[in-house]
Each structure stands twice: as C-alpha cells, then as structure tokens.
C-alpha cells in the first residue's frame with residue numbers, strides 16, 4: 181500500500197526568486213495493494229511531478245510518503261527501487277552502448293532466457309529478433325525507447341509499477357498491444373499495484389480507481405463508471421440505436437424452406 185500524506189512540492193517562481201510556485205498542494209492519497217489506478221487530469225496538473233515524488237526523483241517540500249507501512253520520504257531512487265517501486269518516465273533515458281538484452285537482464289536482476297525476452301518485448305509490440313541486439317541509443321525512435329522501457333518494468337515486475345503516459349509517441353497498433361498487456365496484468369490481480377498516468381480513454385477505463393489531479397490537488401476519485409462521464413467520455417453505442425430487451429425467437433416462426 182502506498183500512502184501519500186499532505187504532500188507539497190514547491191519550486192521557485194522564477195530563477196533566483198524567493199517566491200514559490202506550488203506544484204503539488206497538500207495532497208493526500210492512498211493507493212491500496214492489488215489495485216489498478218489511473219491518474220489523469222489536465223496538462224500541467226502535477227501528474228508527472230507526483231510520480232517523480234513517489235519514485236524519489238524529486239523530494240517533497242512537505243509531507244510524507246509511506247510504502248508498505250515504511251516511511252520512504254527520505255530514501256533515494258535506488259532504495260525505493262529495492263523496496264519494489266518501478267517507474268517508467270514520460271520521456272525515458274537512452275543508454276549509449278547498452279544493448280536491449282542487457283537492459284532487460286539488469287531490470288530483471290538476472291540473465292533472462294531468450295523466451296522471456298521475447299515475451300516481454302512482444303507485450304509492448306516489439307519483435308525480439310529486431311531489437312534484442314540493438315543499442316538503446318539515439319538511433320531508436322522515441323516510441324521504440326518508450327516501449328523498451330515499459331518492457332524493462334515488466335521484466336522487473338515491481339510491487340508497485342508507475343507508468344507515466346505509456347501511450348505517448350506509440351503508434352495505434354502498438355498501443356493496442358500495450359492496452360491488452362495492461363488488461364491482462366489487471367486481470368491477473370496478483371497483489372501488485374499499477375499506477376498509470378494517462379489521458380487515453382482505453383487505459384482510463386481499465387482502472388479500478390481513477391484519480392483526477394488538477395492544480396496539484398486530487399479533485400475526484402472513483403470508479404470509471406462514476407468518473408468517466410465527468411471527464412467527458414461518453415459510452416460508445418450506435419447513434420440512434422436504443423438497446424432493448426432481445427425479443428424471444430420462436431423456432432416455429434422460422435421458415436422451414438429457404
């Protein structure tokens with residue numbers, strides 16, 4: 181379980197200024213284990229900043245972060261990763277000289293058999309044969325690096341996985357594959373927690389709980405059925421087609437000659 185208690189994060193309003201801009205504003209939130217949470221909300225609402233605070237990339241100005249009952253506020257990224265928190269950046273880093281296979285091995289903490297590598301890459305819509313020996317450098321496209329990073333989180337299999345806009349820069353076909361991957365993780369319900377920051381309806385609707393962040397505050401939480409209409413998502417039926425109870429079909433009414 182992850183508990184955020186009165187988290188605040190402020191930065192100087194401008195360089196050298198003593199005035200502060202509050203990006204996360206006294207935010208409290210509990211994310212239970214075994215839960216698929218989607219954080220959404222308008223651009224600049226503080227979603228990525230919140231993810232960075234949870235991972236330890238940024239330190240809060242005030243407030244505490246508890247993970248599985250332990251106060252991790254003062255721990256660095258590596259310590260938090262050791263405790264089971266994994267984070268996929270909105271814009272992942274590249275590692276010149278590092279091959280995809282090696283990166284997956286490091287993430288998993290062991291030398292992975294080829295079959296597992298194939299599986300992790302297939303889950304993000306990448307063909308192992310084309311990518312395993314490639315370097316994670318500038319020659320990979322943004323969408324490829326993004327998907328490789330997601331594959332490393334799948335390989336690490338952390339207790340709490342945080343994905344920051346996994347859909348960003350990913351083509352429609354790969355996005356389909358990725359959505360299926362998240363759907364199957366959700367269905368597996370093996371005690372792990374997933375937090376996805378997303379603006380995508382198909383990801384948002386997978387959530388057990390949607391958290392809407394605006395101006396650094398939680399403005400709504402709830403199940404997709406409650407929250408999605410408030411976000412402007414409407415159920416997609418056939419226009420003008422009202423669903424009715426199916427009429428009973430009597431076998432005797434089916435013509436016997438045709």
Ligand SMILES: Nc1ncnc2c1ncn2[C@@H]1O[C@H](COP(=O)(O)OP(=O)(O)OP(=O)(O)O)[C@@H](O)[C@H]1O
Nearest residue numbers: 191201203221222223224225226227228229230270
């Ligand atoms: N270190 C920083 N210094 C100054 N401003 C910052 C800093 N980090 C974040 N911000 C600002 O805080 C606000 C929240 O940023 P954040 O990236 O968390 O938003 P977001 O909800 O993830 O947005 P998006 O949906 O566009 O990804 C933005 O206005 C951003 O410019």
